[in-house]
Amino acid sequence: MLTALVLALARSFTGGGTLGRRGPLHGWYLADGVLFALALLLALLGRGLPERAARLLVLVGGAAVAGTGLLAPPRTSDDVYRYVWDGQVQASGISPYAYTPVDPALAGLRAQAPALFPPHGGTAACTGWDLHQAAQICTHINRPTVHTIYPPLAEVWFLLLHALGGTVRVAQLLGALLACAVTAVLLRTLRVRRAPLAWAGLWAWCPGVAIWSVNDAHIDTLGVLLALLGLTAAASGRRPGVAGALLGAATAVKLIPAVVIPGALARRGGRLRLTAAALATFAVAYLPYVLASGLGVIGFLPGYLQEEGYDQGRRFGLLALLPLPQAQLGLLAAVVLAGVALAVTLRGDPERPWRGALTVVGTALLLATPSYPWYSLLLLALAALEGRWEWLGVPVAGLLDYVYGGALQQPAYLAALGLVLAVSAGRRFAEPGDGFSRAARPVPRSSPVAAAASGTASSASGPGSTRAG
Numbered sequence: 001m002l003t004a005l006v007l008a009l010a011r012s013f014t015g016g017g018t019l020g021r022r023g024p025l026h027g028w029y030l031a032d033g034v035l036f037a038l039a040l041l042l043a044l045l046g047r048g049l050p051e052r053a054a055r056l057l058v059l060v061g062g063a064a065v066a067g068t069g070l071l072a073p074p075r076t077s078d079d080v081y082r083y084v085w086d087g088q089v090q091a092s093g094i095s096p097y098a099y100t101p102v103d104p105a106l107a108g109l110r111a112q113a114p115a116l117f118p119p120h121g122g123t124a125a126c127t128g129w130d131l132h133q134a135a136q137i138c139t140h141i142n143r144p145t146v147h148t149i150y151p152p153l154a155e156v157w158f159l160l161l162h163a164l165g166g167t168v169r170v171a172q173l174l175g176a177l178l179a180c181a182v183t184a185v186l187l188r189t190l191r192v193r194r195a196p197l198a199w200a201g202l203w204a205w206c207p208g209v210a211i212w213s214v215n216d217a218h219i220d221t222l223g224v225l226l227a228l229l230g231l232t233a234a235a236s237g238r239r240p241g242v243a244g245a246l247l248g249a250a251t252a253v254k255l256i257p258a259v260v261i262p263g264a265l266a267r268r269g270g271r272l273r274l275t276a277a278a279l280a281t282f283a284v285a286y287l288p289y290v291l292a293s294g295l296g297v298i299g300f301l302p303g304y305l306q307e308e309g310y311d312q313g314r315r316f317g318l319l320a321l322l323p324l325p326q327a328q329l330g331l332l333a334a335v336v337l338a339g340v341a342l343a344v345t346l347r348g349d350p351e352r353p354w355r356g357a358l359t360v361v362g363t364a365l366l367l368a369t370p371s372y373p374w375y376s377l378l379l380l381a382l383a384a385l386e387g388r389w390e391w392l393g394v395p396v397a398g399l400l401d402y403v404y405g406g407a408l409q410q411p412a413y414l415a416a417l418g419l420v421l422a423v424s425a426g427r428r429f430a431e432p433g434d435g436f437s438r439a440a441r442p443v444p445r446s447s448p449v450a451a452a453a454s455g456t457a458s459s460a461s462g463p464g465s466t467r468a469g
Contacts, residue, residue, distance in 0.1 A: 001042055002061045002205065005035040009068040009210050012075075019076045020129025022403055029403075032207035033396070039205055040389070043198035054197040055187055062183045062204025066176040069214025073168060076402075077216040077374075078130040080171045081140040085116055086148055086155055087162030096155050097293040101144040102135045115167070116140050149300040152285040153252040154219045171217040178221040179204075179213040185228045186384050193352075195387065202384040208395050212374035219254060220377045226250035227257040227357075228381055231264055234353045240270030244277025251278070252285035256378060259364050262341040263357030266348030310368070317369035317409040318417060333367040358382040358391070362420065365394050369413045371406065373398035390423035 008031045017024030043057065074080055086096040092109060099106050110117045117139045120126040126138035134144045150158070164170050186200040203209060213221040230246030233239050243264055250257035261278060265271050289297045309315040316329040324332065340363045348356030361379050376395035383391040393416030400412040 001035060001039040002057075002064070005032065005039055005205065005207075006061075006064045006068060008032050008035055009065060009207055010071055012207070012211075013068055013072040013215060017075060018129055025076075025403065029207070029399070036205055036207055040198070040201050043201055044196060046198070051191070051197065055191075058187060058197060058200045058204050059180075059183060061201065062209075063176075063180055065205050065207070065210050066179045066214050069210040069216075070169075070172050070176060072215065074130070074172075074216045076211065077218065078140055078142050079219075080168050080217040081116055081130070082142065082148060082150075083154075083158045083161060083171055083217070083219065084166055084168060085113065085141055086150065087158035087160075087166055088113060090155065090159045091162045091166075095289060095292040095296070096148050096150075096158070097289060097296040097299055100147055101139060101141045102137045110137070143300065146300040146303055147296065149304055150219065151252045151255060152289045152297070153249055154222070154254065155289065156285075157219060157222055157253070168217070172214055175214045175217040175221055178225055179209050182221065182225050182228060182381055185225065185232065186381065189228075189232050189354075189385060199384050199387045202387075202389060202392075203381050206380055206392075208373060208380065208399070209377070212377060216374065218374045218377070220256070220374050223250045223253040223257045224378045224381050226253060227260050227378060228354075228385075231260060231353045231357060234264035234267065234274065235351060237267055237269065237350065240267075240274040241277045244274035244279075245281045247274075248278035248281030249285065252282050256361075256364075256375060259337075259341070259360045260354075260357035260378070260382075262344040262360050263348055263353040263355065265345045266353055266356055267350035308370075315369065316367060317413050318366060321410065321414075337364055337367060352386075354382050354385045358386055358388060362391055362394060365398075366413060366417055366420075369401070369409055370398055371401040371409065373402055390420050393417075393419040 008028060012025065012028035012032055015024045015028060017028065039061075043054075049057070082101075085101055088109060089096050089099075089106070094106075094109075101110075117137060118124070118126075118131070120133075120138040126133045130140050130142075132139055132142055132144055137144070148155075161171055161174065164174070183200055183204040186203055187197055190197050190199055212218050226246050227250040230243045230250060233243035233246060247257065247261050247264060250260075261275075264274060286297060305311050310330060312327060312330075314320075314326060316333055319329045319332055320326065322329075322332075337360070341360050344356035344360055358379070361382060365376060365379060373395045376398055379391055379394055383389065394413075397409075397412035397416040401409045
């Protein structure tokens, strides 16, 4: 089944489908999703697979899935071209927040980057889904008349990208490495928790990872990796400062990971150190760019919020179903999210901070109903740790909104919300007092005497088993 998934994904990338020619994507995306679901289901239902074999299956399968994203240039997003450009600008000693890509001050740099600014005029027209024209300049960079929106550690990553070659291909390779690194962290954490390793396949084999992390090379994957490392450090309770620094770094890559912090704060001891470390790391990351550009480091963020309709409440698809003025939806979303975050902080499981983080991240996405499915990459990783497959509906809703248009936003996200509520209710009914599947629940560690007495009788359902429970 994994082989079929890899072949289908390969065809998805090489079949000619792009954001500008979406027809070929529809059927292949459906096939990818079905094959992924079947592969994950079969792995979870497998019995007695040795730990090493289970780990190898997830790793090799995940590497193959990620590898398909390297078969073609970006198919559905042109964000990566901004990454390459920001890296080049920084390498020349200029703050990435100082100028827009088409600013006359950067004419010399544009001349050195024909891959980003292809010549046009005469017989060379500036046409294509990933080409944009502004000030008589043709470029692959979207929104070329606005400043960059990315936080400082993302910009550091773009500078590294430039040092390694500064091409889209390098960005895709780095995306594949990050995706595989996330898989490794998931496997290690699941093994420590004595949960079925096959749950890591929810991330590793997900077609969205190949599309968004690798082919489109979104920077979000770096934030996912740092957030997971921060949550696993918080789970130990021994290194709140390290956990806070990692979570602060994740937020300085992309602001979305900030919403996992309440999960890490569920442990009362070390809350102050964790919070201080997160804030300090975030501030230190911004400091050199603030010194260079002042408030310019805010970049296009206000414009983005306005463009997406968050400032007037137009983007909150599910909340718009309520009989409230549109202008009040943003405040309502903030209040609901703050309430969920507070509840997780006060009543979350300190041994499993990713559990509360999943709740807050999922709530944030259902409130915001974004049209960019890669915003759900963090949700995918957290769902893999908890064995909560029902959250897959959220990235699917984002994908439908992105590919098919805003008409599907409300029904898609409403279906995703319904799936989460229905499965969660069923799980609570089946296992009162817990609410989480046996597949995701860690098995209590037995004493050495009990472990010796059990012998090999438990080997079939031990840490490496892919049994769903």
